[in-house]
Amino acid sequence: MQEALTSNASYSSPASTGSKKAFRIAGIEKGSKNRYNNIYPYDHSRVRLQGVPNGSCDYVNASYIQASHSNKRYIATQAPIPTTFNDFWRVIWEQDVRVIVMLTAESEGCQLKCHPYWQSADYGPFKVKALAERHVHFSLTEKNRHRSQKRPGIQRRSTNPHTAVEKSIASVEWGAPDQSPFAIIRRLTLSHSDFPRHPAREITQLQYSLWPDFGTTTKPGHLLQLIEEFNKVTQAANGRGSGLDPNEPEPEGQPKVVVHCSAGCGRTGTFCTVDSVIDMLKRQRLNTSVRAGSEDDWVRRDDIDLIANTVEDFRSQRLSMVQTLRQFVMCYESVLEWIASQRLDRGRDSGDCTRSTSNSVVCNLRPGGRPEARRSYHG
Numbered sequence: 001m002q003e004a005l006t007s008n009a010s011y012s013s014p015a016s017t018g019s020k021k022a023f024r025i026a027g028i029e030k031g032s033k034n035r036y037n038n039i040y041p042y043d044h045s046r047v048r049l050q051g052v053p054n055g056s057c058d059y060v061n062a063s064y065i066q067a068s069h070s071n072k073r074y075i076a077t078q079a080p081i082p083t084t085f086n087d088f089w090r091v092i093w094e095q096d097v098r099v100i101v102m103l104t105a106e107s108e109g110c111q112l113k114c115h116p117y118w119q120s121a122d123y124g125p126f127k128v129k130a131l132a133e134r135h136v137h138f139s140l141t142e143k144n145r146h147r148s149q150k151r152p153g154i155q156r157r158s159t160n161p162h163t164a165v166e167k168s169i170a171s172v173e174w175g176a177p178d179q180s181p182f183a184i185i186r187r188l189t190l191s192h193s194d195f196p197r198h199p200a201r202e203i204t205q206l207q208y209s210l211w212p213d214f215g216t217t218t219k220p221g222h223l224l225q226l227i228e229e230f231n232k233v234t235q236a237a238n239g240r241g242s243g244l245d246p247n248e249p250e251p252e253g254q255p256k257v258v259v260h261c262s263a264g265c266g267r268t269g270t271f272c273t274v275d276s277v278i279d280m281l282k283r284q285r286l287n288t289s290v291r292a293g294s295e296d297d298w299v300r301r302d303d304i305d306l307i308a309n310t311v312e313d314f315r316s317q318r319l320s321m322v323q324t325l326r327q328f329v330m331c332y333e334s335v336l337e338w339i340a341s342q343r344l345d346r347g348r349d350s351g352d353c354t355r356s357t358s359n360s361v362v363c364n365l366r367p368g369g370r371p372e373a374r375r376s377y378h379g
Contacts, residue, residue: 023316027059033087034061035078039263045317047075049087050094060087061264063318064256067276067310069283071250074257074272076318078264079104079114086124088117093126093192096255098203098237101230103261103271105209113262118186118205125194131187131202138181138225181222183208183229204233211267220330220337227275230257249282269314269321274334277306281339307331 026043027034034040040061041047047062061084062077075095079102080088091097104113117123120130184207189200208226210217217223231246238254261267311328314321322328 025319027061030057030059030061032083033059035081036263039078039265039319041318042316047077047091047095049090060084060091062091062258063264065259065272065314065317065321067273067280067313069306069309070276070279071252071254072272072276072279073254074259076264076268076272076314076321077258077260079260079262080117081115085115085117086126089123089126089128089190092190092203092258093201095258097258098201098255099230099234099257100203100205101257101259101271102205102207103211103259103267108212114260118188125192127191127193127200129189129191129200131189133184133186136183136185136229138183138222181208181210181217181225183226185229185233202237204237206230206233211261217330220334223271223274223330223334224338224341227271227278230275247282247285249286250279263320265318265320266323266327269311269318269323270327270330272314273307273310273322273331274338276310277331277335278338280306280310281335307335 024043025040026046027040031037041063045063045065047060047064049058049060052058060077062075065074065076066072075091075097077088077091092100102114106112106114106116118128118130120128122128184205186205186207188203188205190203191200192198206226206229208217210222217226228246234254234257259268259272311322311331322331
């Protein structure tokens with residue numbers, strides 16, 4: 001991260017020629033618009049507010065994110081703060097976003113992680129109205145045991161000090177140990193005062209609170225069920241209905257979705273990585289007749305680590321995507337869990353992809369020999 005701040009970042013493998021990619025950081029001087037003082041978007045991939053007069057500020061702490069082998073498109077952003085509520089809803093309107101994924105609780109311990117931007121109110125020219133809210137409980141029964149923990153070497157300070165009232169709200173204990181995993185789905189409407197004749201747009205927010213900062217979910221299956229619910233919500237929001245085959249990969253041209261945690265990098269990167277890689281494996285399973293040397297030749301190969309490649313793609317588009325080793329391992333565990341759940345017969349000759357996809361995912365995990373797809377959980 002410090003190298004990236006000096007525009008001297010390298011994401012090449014050790015065996016490469018040693019060429020470096022330089023990325024310019026944007027928004028360092030926009031302190032009131034950043035939740036943290038060390039997480040900024042790259043200038044080449046940042047989302048810009050549209051229709052801003054010359055000399056005015058088009059900055060928002062958000063980045064366009066897409067993996068090279070998937071049609072999934074995201075806007076990764078920080079959790080909005082009161083000074084950026086208007087900008088946040090402006091991005092939702094201008095980018096025609098219909099789904100928001102929130103991967104954080106409002107507070108963890110004594111720290112506020114996200115301000116309630118979804119409440120019914122006027123945000124500049126935008127009017128947000130809350131319609132409904134429901135809980136979706138996951139089927140896994142093991143209790144959530146994770147706690148928000150401070151890790152050595154991680155220093156992230158808020159650029160917006162909390163008021164005494166906010167601190168008192170954050171003092172409520174987060175993540176009780178007997179709390180079962182669930183997601184909150186909120187239905188909102190968004191309208192623009194400058195376009196009174198335009199119908200209000202329906203926005204769906206999917207919140208998963210039981211995922212601590214710098215940490216992981218309790219089980220890979222929790223993340224997979226969250227992604228499954230996300231895909232259902234996205235299909236409905238995009239007018240594709242519930243009859244779409246869940247084994248179909250993402251078609252081209254679908255609207256972007258906004259994904260955020262608190263800083264918009266660690267948990268956000270993990271979610272987007274697993275979601276994108278699963279989409280790639282669906283494409284790989286269906287495209288068994290792709291000829292060698294074509295643009296989609298990657299679907300035939302089992303020597304590509306799709307997770308490592310995807311994280312590399314994302315880190316060239318936003319700082320610190322997949323922020324910790326534990327989150328990186330969680331990506332592998334979740335994807336392998338998804339492969340195991342498919343119960344596909346082994347063997348490429350039968351048109352099955354279990355062997356090839358598992359090798360594509362974990363080929364770089366163990367030196368020597370061919371890795372095996374197996375279930376793996378946190379100890």
